[in-house]
Amino acid sequence: MQQDFIDAVQQHPRYQELICSRRCFAWNLTALMLVMYYGFILVIAFGPKLLGTPIAAGAVMTMGIPVGVVIIVAAFILTGLYVAKANGKFDELTKIIREDLQQ
Numbered sequence: 001m002q003q004d005f006i007d008a009v010q011q012h013p014r015y016q017e018l019i020c021s022r023r024c025f026a027w028n029l030t031a032l033m034l035v036m037y038y039g040f041i042l043v044i045a046f047g048p049k050l051l052g053t054p055i056a057a058g059a060v061m062t063m064g065i066p067v068g069v070v071i072i073v074a075a076f077i078l079t080g081l082y083v084a085k086a087n088g089k090f091d092e093l094t095k096i097i098r099e100d101l102q103q
Contacts, residue, residue: 008101018093025085029078036071 009015043051044064051064 005101009097012097012100014093014097014100018090018097021093022086022090026082029082033075033078036074040067040071 051062051067053063055061055063055066
């Protein structure tokens with residue numbers, strides 16, 4: 001009985017849609033975050049003068065600090081985007097699958 005239910009869920013077309021869209025969305029966000037983070041690290045490694053440039057003439061703060069803060073804030077924003085989509089589209093698809101299989 002349990003295996004039949006699992007097979008029914010896995011064969012449901014909305015389940016396939018859920019799995020594909022969730023996987024693609026998660027990988028896209030992951031790739032975006034990795035590009036930003038490793039791009040920052042590569043700039044630090046190969047062009048430290050760029051991030052070491054003061055923001056304005058005579059300023060103490062360099063370009064690296066706001067860029068680093070933007071990367072940290074971007075991580076929170078990307079997490080929020082995933083949570084919003086998970087609570088919206090992904091939960092709706094899960095609800096539809098559950099309702100279809102209970103009938």
